[in-house]
Amino acid sequence: MIPVQLTHKSLFLISSIILVFIHQFSEAQEANPLENIIGGLVTYADINTPEKVYLQTDKDFYINGETIWFKTYVLNGITHSPRSKSQVVYVELVDSKDTIVARRKLYTASLGASADITLSEDSQEGIYTLRAYTKYMLNAKEPIFFKKQIIIGAQRKNPNEITETIFENEKTDTLEKKAVSLGPDKPIVQFFPEGGDLVTGIESILGIKITDKEGNGLALKGKIFDQNGNLESVFESYEFGLGQAQLAVAPDTNYYLRIQIEDKTFDYPVPAPLLNGYTLRVMNMGSYLKISAATNIANGLRGALLVGHLRGGLIYKEILKKNVENRYTLKLLTSKLQDGIAHFTLFTPNGEPVCERLTFIENANNAVKLSIKTDKTDYGLRNMVNVDMALVEDDGKPLDGDFSVSVVTQKGLRKNPETMKSWLLLNSDLGGVIPNPNFFFQEDLKGREFLLDLLMLTHGWRRFEWTSFLKGGVRKALDFPPEKGIMINGITTAFDNRHQPKRALTTLNVFTEKISQEVKQTNAQGNFSFGPFFFQDSITAVINAKSLPENKNSHNQVSIYLDPPFPKIKVNAQKEQFAKSTTKVYARPYFIEAQRQKITDYKHGPKITRLKEVVVKSKRKTEQERIIEELNSRTLYGEARNRIFPDSVPWMQNALSIFDILRTVPGVQVFGSFPNQSVQIAGLISFRPVPPLFLINGMRVDESFIRTMPIFDVRFVDVLKGADAAIYGMRSAGGVIAVYTKTGSDMPVTQKRFPGVANATIPGFYKTRQFYAPNYALTIPDHNKPDYRTTLYWNPDVAIKGETSSSLNFYTGDSAGTYIIRVEGITSDGRPVNKLFDFQVLESFP
Structure with a gap:
């Protein structure tokens, strides 16, 4: 070996190289948590993309015997574009006892699918829930289905006998502040420190929510004192009981909130501050966000990670520089962001999430204008109404969109209903827990942005949790792959032991006009899957299974167990998430109005014939003959x-x-x-x-x-x-x-059950009926009967293309009053749109 003599210069060079390598390795190590988080978000957005479903009905109230007309939209959960993974959507009507009374399995050829549910004449009066979802959504730990509550009334001899009992669990439609009348009950107070925790020595915003025992928000005033009785801050709650207070947290100090109602005083301890921790503040200025991270830990922000995403799509990422020690502030423009909930999270250098804050983005550049025009403002009975609709951006540029349109009596609609905008941008990401989400989108509401920010301060994002997310929770194999059509799935097991899967060769025989056959081998767990298929009528199928030659046991017979045609889901009644106040809603006038049409249909129905009294004599049939x-x-x-x-x-x-x-x-x-x-x-x-x-x-x-x-x-x-x-x-x-x-x-x-064979009737996709609307330009006998329809028009497939406006027309009936044109839909680039337009129908019209 040849000895090498190192000079001071060469030693210095080698030392420098080693230091550079160590520095680069250290930076790579620091970047790993960020890379893991970013990679996880990319996987979530691109591979495990969530889906959202929205459902629009023609109206909000029904009586027994009527038909619920609806359309479901299946969308990409991040972009809200129609490029979703699933092409099969399930819709279920659930009664107050969580019993499914009707269900539909629908094929979504493009953006969505329309269908109908006819209520039986013996439907029980009460509050029902329309639930819509895809099977792919069941992969989530807590699936967020679309749910809409509708009220169904029952026909009576006297419509004025309608009681209030069906309204007991109905959330109030009025948004006036609830008068405080608690009796002996103590208000319920929840604290939400901005970012997650109060930290000693750092001024923070403390979100506060006050409700009664049934969850109704209370508008109250209060004060925050320290342990020595010194006033530190004042507080006031607004709609939904939401409010906030600013608090500078001193060392070794405890705080409490005091609320006084008449002669009663209620004290609530404020959560104890952390001795060492992090805070994250977000100030939403509309055109930009001011984001501040702080800590009382020495050099605690060095190498910390700050990540922001909108609906799961990454919008901000930064590893804080070495010169950042205890406080960091940035300004993030919103001009290029989509509307919706932005979620910011602060991670320690080792990737531990310590703070998070939601804020709602409303970008003026995303504004959409839907214009609705009728040829007249007032109409007579049985007049034709012509409607033109156009869709443009805020600057007048034409847009494409897909919409569903209903025209109903004003009495058929609730005030402040859930809309596509409030569901897609707000409730679907918060888990459907906001009882009146459309309230926060009323443009003429004073202080709307402030209240919306309070909502963000006091709620969490529900799509995933960082703890399970960083452990690969969103990367696991899917239990429920996206459905592209009707699937015939099942499992083969030992004939004498259902819990012992067995590999087998399965054959599917489908009997339609043409008999088809398909052969597949099960996997090691005995699972098999045939499809996707598309058919609307139910089909008969036989599945055969034979043990593979590798199974030499002569007694190795198999059983076949087919999956049910509809998913089995755990029902989590959404009504429990809403307040249970007894408030009057606006269903009674609709029930009275709708009953007139039912009586008319009964009197003039084709199956009803009035006969003179006759006496019929006949030989009674024996039981055998019958x-x-x-x-x-x-x-x-x-x-x-x-x-x-x-x-x-x-x-x-x-x-x-x-x-x-x-x-x-x-x-x-x-x-x-x-x-x-x-x-x-x-x-x-x-x-x-x-x-x-x-x-x-x-x-x-x-x-x-x-x-x-x-x-x-x-x-x-x-x-x-x-x-x-x-x-x-x-x-x-x-x-x-x-x-x-x-x-x-x-x-x-x-x-x-027989070995190696299973037969089944496989239900097909539901075939939607055509909505009937009379054409009074024609003179036919059927037009002689009175027309008291509460839904004049329903069209689930109205397309607006570019500069070409969309036109539609329909006839009024025999009921005077205010009618509403309700339009909901989405643009081709994923912006939800909804609008109401009213016109008058007069008894006497010139």
Whole structure:
């Protein structure tokens, strides 16, 4: 080895290189937490993008027998653009007992889907919830579904008998300050230090929320004292009980809030300040944000991380410089930001989140103007109304948008309802906990920006928690992939142990006009998935499964368990998040008005005919004749010559399949033993055997479906031959075996399971009905009846394209009063829009 002599100069050079390397390594180490956080946000925004669903109804109040017309919008949860992952959305109507009374499965071809729910005539009066979501949303720890409360009334002989009982859990629509009448109850006070904590030696803003025991906000005044009784700050709460106080926290000092109501005094301890900690303040000046981070820890901000995101999309990131010690302030312009909740978080150098603050961004550059114009301001009864709509930016530049439009009586709408803007920009990110979110978007409301900032100060962002987020919580494999169509999913298990998954080769047989078949191998957990499919009528399917050759055990039979067609979700009743005040709402006038239309429909309905009194004499049918007539009504051919009832077969309990009981029918030959059986009807003239046509309740199915069908589900089986089968044409050359299942209360609750096979009826997407609106330019008999419709017009697919305005028209009815044109939708770049426009219908019009 050759010795190397180092000079002072070379030693200095090497030392410098080592120091530079250490410095760069140290900076890289410091950057890692920021890189992890930024990477996590990018993953969240680009890969695990959340979805939001919004639902608009034609009106807010209904009575039994009416139809709820609605449209759902499925959007990217960050950009609010229509580029969402899911193309399947679920809508459910839930009653006050959390029972699903109606549900719809809809396909969203582009931005959303429209549908309807007709309320039954025996619907119970009360407050219902419309819930809309995608299955992809179930991946979240606490999914945020869209929920809208609607009031459904019941028809009465006297509409004025409508009671107030259905309003007991309805949140007030008025936003006047609640009069304080607490009785012996003490107001409930919550404290929200800005950034998260009060810290000794740092002046802070203390958010305060005051409510009664039912959650109603109280408008009160109070004072903050230190432990020695010295006045430190004053306080006043406003709408929703929100307020704030400024507090300079001194060392070794405790504080309390005092509220005095008449002759009663209530004291509340303020949260104890941290001896050492961080604070984060955000002052929203409209055109810019002033953000200040502070700490009482020596050099505590050196290398700290400050991150801001809007709806989960990154808008600010910075690692604080070495020269930053205990305080850091920045100015962030909002001119290029989208509207919505901005979320700022301060991290220590090791990536621990210590402070966070929400603020609401309203960028004037994002303003959208939707103009609605009618050809007249007043109309007579049964007049045509022409409407033009145009959409432009604040500077007049035309925009594209997709909208749904309803025209209803003013009595059919609530005051201050949830809108697409208030849901997408506010409530969907806060978890749906704001009872009157549209209140904060009233442009003519004095102090609106201040109240909106108080709301941000006292609420947290709900889309994810940093603790689980930094541990990779949003990067885990999805339990519920985005649905692109109807999926047929399930699992294969050991036949004698449902909890033991088994790999198998599965075959899906779908019976429609064309029989299709698809084969897939399950994964190691036994899961299989077929699809996506698109169909609107329900289809019959049979899934077969065979153990893979690698399973040499001869007793290794498998069972098949299919996932239900609708998701099973944990119901978290949103009504519990709202106040339970007993306040009058504006449903009563609507119920009185809507009942007139129901009475008119009843009197003039096509099924109603008034007859003179007659006496009818007839021979009473025997019970046997009645049963035979009822059974024959289910068939196209009446009564069959060969009809067999499984219940009448003495040895039926030993039969394993329908084919077994067919052995009792003359001329029917059954080959093989269960489950490998086939059937042929003898005596038919043919050059070669032709299989019979198999039907279940009149619908054509495959032989394998009949072979594996539980015999206990069968009411009767008809066997048709020759001329009797001719009604089914050439398909019945081999005869017909028609199976009719039990219905209603006759349907058994137990079903027999067979190895390696499962049959199911798969419901398709809901097919929306067309909204009917009369054209009074035509003279037809149906127009002679009175028209008291409360919804004059519903169109869920109104598109506005660029400079071309969108036009629509409809006719008024026979009810005078104020009508509202309600328009909601979204621009092509993700800006929500909603607007109301009213016009008058007069009894007498020139």
